[in-house]
Amino acid sequence: MDPKELNALVHDREAAFYDDRFLIDYAHIGPDVARDLRNVIGREPRARRALDVACGTGYAAVGLAAAGLADESHASDLSAAMVERTRANAARAGVDVPLTQADAETLPYADDSFDLVVARGALHHVPDPLRALQEIRRVLEPGGTAIVLAEPTPGGERQTGAVVGLAVKVVETIKRARGVTETEEELVRRHWELASIAANLHTFEPEQIASLAEKAGFEDIEVGTAWWSWILVLGINYYLVGEFEQLAANRIARAAGRAAVNTAATFDRVIADRLVPPQWRHTIQAVLR
Numbered sequence: 001m002d003p004k005e006l007n008a009l010v011h012d013r014e015a016a017f018y019d020d021r022f023l024i025d026y027a028h029i030g031p032d033v034a035r036d037l038r039n040v041i042g043r044e045p046r047a048r049r050a051l052d053v054a055c056g057t058g059y060a061a062v063g064l065a066a067a068g069l070a071d072e073s074h075a076s077d078l079s080a081a082m083v084e085r086t087r088a089n090a091a092r093a094g095v096d097v098p099l100t101q102a103d104a105e106t107l108p109y110a111d112d113s114f115d116l117v118v119a120r121g122a123l124h125h126v127p128d129p130l131r132a133l134q135e136i137r138r139v140l141e142p143g144g145t146a147i148v149l150a151e152p153t154p155g156g157e158r159q160t161g162a163v164v165g166l167a168v169k170v171v172e173t174i175k176r177a178r179g180v181t182e183t184e185e186e187l188v189r190r191h192w193e194l195a196s197i198a199a200n201l202h203t204f205e206p207e208q209i210a211s212l213a214e215k216a217g218f219e220d221i222e223v224g225t226a227w228w229s230w231i232l233v234l235g236i237n238y239y240l241v242g243e244f245e246q247l248a249a250n251r252i253a254r255a256a257g258r259a260a261v262n263t264a265a266t267f268d269r270v271i272a273d274r275l276v277p278p279q280w281r282h283t284i285q286a287v288l289r
């Protein structure tokens with residue numbers, strides 16, 4: 001199947017429960033996004049016109065607008081359902097986010113349109129990441145900043161795969177011991193989960209992102225790695241919410257998931273991002289100018 005068609009299909013389906021799987025809370029989106037971006041660039045960004053590329057449910061675009069960090073906050077995504085989710089999340093947060101349904105490889109914006117572009121968890125889904133970075137460069141005005149973050153490293157992907165694989169084995173063993181047999185519905189869901197994994201097209205070493213950014217025309221390139229335990233805990237939540245949809249509706253389970261993810265994030269910021277070797281960390285974060 002064409003990788004873009006696969007990505008559109010998978011993300012159209014995931015839009016409905018994406019925020020539950022990734023524990024995104026639109027009630028706190030402004031402070032959360034301000035903190036995340038401060039973590040990457042060392043201070044809060046301030047933009048006149050910002051663009052969130054491959055916005056998903058609107059994390060960066062809604063967050064920038066809600067935190068008052070952008071006068072205008074635009075967003076685009078390949079998936080129609082994700083665009084609709086962003087629209088709903090923006091309305092709920094009381095902010096205006098102009099939207100387009102668009103491929104990151106051919107952005108429907110004029111040259112030099114934005115002074116800030118954020119692409120979070122985007123490039124690993126795009127067949128031609130160089131093309132996407134060239135588009136980000138093109139729509140960015142001279143002197144503007146692109147923030148590329150949450151792109152998986154090969155080492156990070158291996159660790160997440162191992163930890164989530166272990167969680168899968170534990171759940172399967174418990175199910176078998178209780179004599180639970182797989183229903184047709186569960187089988188279909190399992191196929192969707194495999195499609196979702198297949199929609200992750202790339203992992204990147206920091207040097208690869210730096211080289212792609214240079215080829216795309218960026219001149220000032222800072223690439224690092226971040227997060228260790230946070231992604232592992234998030235990966236387990238992602239799997240469990242996919243496996244047991246009722247968990248997302250259970251207030252206690254949600255609160256427990258959120259507490260675990262927040263504890264892991266704090267652990268990473270205070271300890272792991274300093275002590276864990278860079279190649280073990282899970283994601284790339286880059287500031288490109």
Ligand SMILES: C[S@@+](CC[C@H](N)C(=O)[O-])C[C@H]1O[C@@H](n2cnc3c(N)ncnc32)[C@H](O)[C@@H]1O
Pocket residue numbers: 004007008011012053054055056057058059060076077078079082102103104105119120121122125126127
């Ligand atoms: C992992 S999600 C990240 C969403 C959001 N940026 C966030 O941080 O939560 C990846 C997003 O990329 C979108 N996507 C996949 N391929 C794309 C493409 N070729 N062009 C634009 N968006 C794409 C998906 O629809 C999905 O919403």
